[in-house]
Amino acid sequence: MDYIDPHLHMVSRITDDYETLARMGCVAVSEPAFWAGFDRGTVDGFRDYFRQLTEVEPKRAAAFGIQHFCWLCINAKEAENVSLSREVIAMIPEFLDRPGVLGIGEIGLNKNTRNEAIVFLEHLELAITYDQPILIHTPHLEDKYQGTRMILDMLQDDSRLDRSRVLVDHVEEHTIGEVLDRGFWAGMTLYPITKCTPSRAADMIEKYGPERLMANSAGDWGPSKPTAVPDLIFELRRRGHDEALIRRVVYENPIEFFSNSHNFNFRPRSLGQVTV
Amino acid sequence: MSSPEKIFDETFLTIRSKLIDVAATLDRVDRAAAGASIDDLRRARIDEALRIVISSDTPDRATRLQQLFSRPYDSQWRRGFGL
Numbered sequence: 001m002d003y004i005d006p007h008l009h010m011v012s013r014i015t016d017d018y019e020t021l022a023r024m025g026c027v028a029v030s031e032p033a034f035w036a037g038f039d040r041g042t043v044d045g046f047r048d049y050f051r052q053l054t055e056v057e058p059k060r061a062a063a064f065g066i067q068h069f070c071w072l073c074i075n076a077k078e079a080e081n082v083s084l085s086r087e088v089i090a091m092i093p094e095f096l097d098r099p100g101v102l103g104i105g106e107i108g109l110n111k112n113t114r115n116e117a118i119v120f121l122e123h124l125e126l127a128i129t130y131d132q133p134i135l136i137h138t139p140h141l142e143d144k145y146q147g148t149r150m151i152l153d154m155l156q157d158d159s160r161l162d163r164s165r166v167l168v169d170h171v172e173e174h175t176i177g178e179v180l181d182r183g184f185w186a187g188m189t190l191y192p193i194t195k196c197t198p199s200r201a202a203d204m205i206e207k208y209g210p211e212r213l214m215a216n217s218a219g220d221w222g223p224s225k226p227t228a229v230p231d232l233i234f235e236l237r238r239r240g241h242d243e244a245l246i247r248r249v250v251y252e253n254p255i256e257f258f259s260n261s262h263n264f265n266f267r268p269r270s271l272g273q274v275t276v
Numbered sequence: 277m278s279s280p281e282k283i284f285d286e287t288f289l290t291i292r293s294k295l296i297d298v299a300a301t302l303d304r305v306d307r308a309a310a311g312a313s314i315d316d317l318r319r320a321r322i323d324e325a326l327r328i329v330i331s332s333d334t335p336d337r338a339t340r341l342q343q344l345f346s347r348p349y350d351s352q353w354r355r356g357f358g359l
Contacts, residue, residue, distance in 0.1 A: 174342035
């Protein structure tokens with residue numbers, strides 16, 4: 001089954017991973033801007049990173065028949081530095097018209113601080129000003145519930161936002177209901193220990209249905225499994241769910257959400273198309 | 277929809293393994309304490325989590341465990357931040 005991974009940090013993965021993804025049926029990845037493992041010092045560091053996302057990764061992906069899309073922001077961990085964040089936010093428009101740039105993300109909260117909230121709000125303003133979809137990171141572990149509620153408060157405060165163009169990612173059992181009930185898209189992250197498993201994601205699909213729901217691996221430089229979405233496909237099939245439901249979650253829903261961006265020029269595979 | 281029997285057929289050994297892992301870890305904690313009392317909030321949280329796991333209320337144990345391990349949400353947070 002063809003699938004799309006809507007949240008995968010390929011800058012931190014080796015090229016072999018693209019080959020593995022292609023063999024597992026991945027036809028496209030969406031890569032949000034994230035924390036590199038250290039706090040970057042200058043806006044030029046981010047400019048170079050955005051060049052990597054918009055120039056290097058699409059070429060690496062294309063060598064294996066995978067289409068690469070990306071999102072831009074300064075992530076929540078580095079948002080504690082408000083002055084640097086403002087420089088990055090001012091620079092982002094340089095890249096918004098580049099092919100494959102889907103919107104602003106992954107913005108959010110990390111430890112739910114005042115500075116993080118200020119930078120989150122300024123990213124929202126950027127997205128609204130430039131008519132961009134938004135991809136949101138919710139915090140990890142004990143910070144997730146509090147941070148998700150704070151994020152939803154800030155989103156709901158702004159009536160200019162179109163909720164069908166906002167994805168709230170890394171939802172789990174105690175946050176998914178709030179996100180879906182308010183009309184946002186929800187992403188389940190299949191990441192060992194600190195987030196969700198394929199079984200629990202399948203449980204949530206059974207409980208809430210497939211509408212506005214996606215699953216991703218969020219593979220990054222930590223212990224993670226970039227082929228986690230196929231694990232979910234396997235779990236859903238094992239439980240006897242039909243192909244239409246599975247395809248909706250792992251392929252059609254990402255296409256529907258990403259189509260909110262005028263830079264989403266996805267080309268589905270078709271009979272007779274030559275691929276690597 | 278699957279049956280309880282089928283789910284247990286598929287998952288019993290995994291559950292068993294995870295429970296033994298938890299038990300062995302708590303044994304390890306006790307050995308490290310060498311008889312002294314353990315005054316660690318995380319141990320109390322684990323005890324409460326186990327009570328939730330074996331509760332026979334509504335099928336929302338996973339959600340209740342998530343809430344147990346979460347920082348509380350304060351609806352007045354914006355006032356505290358001056359936002």
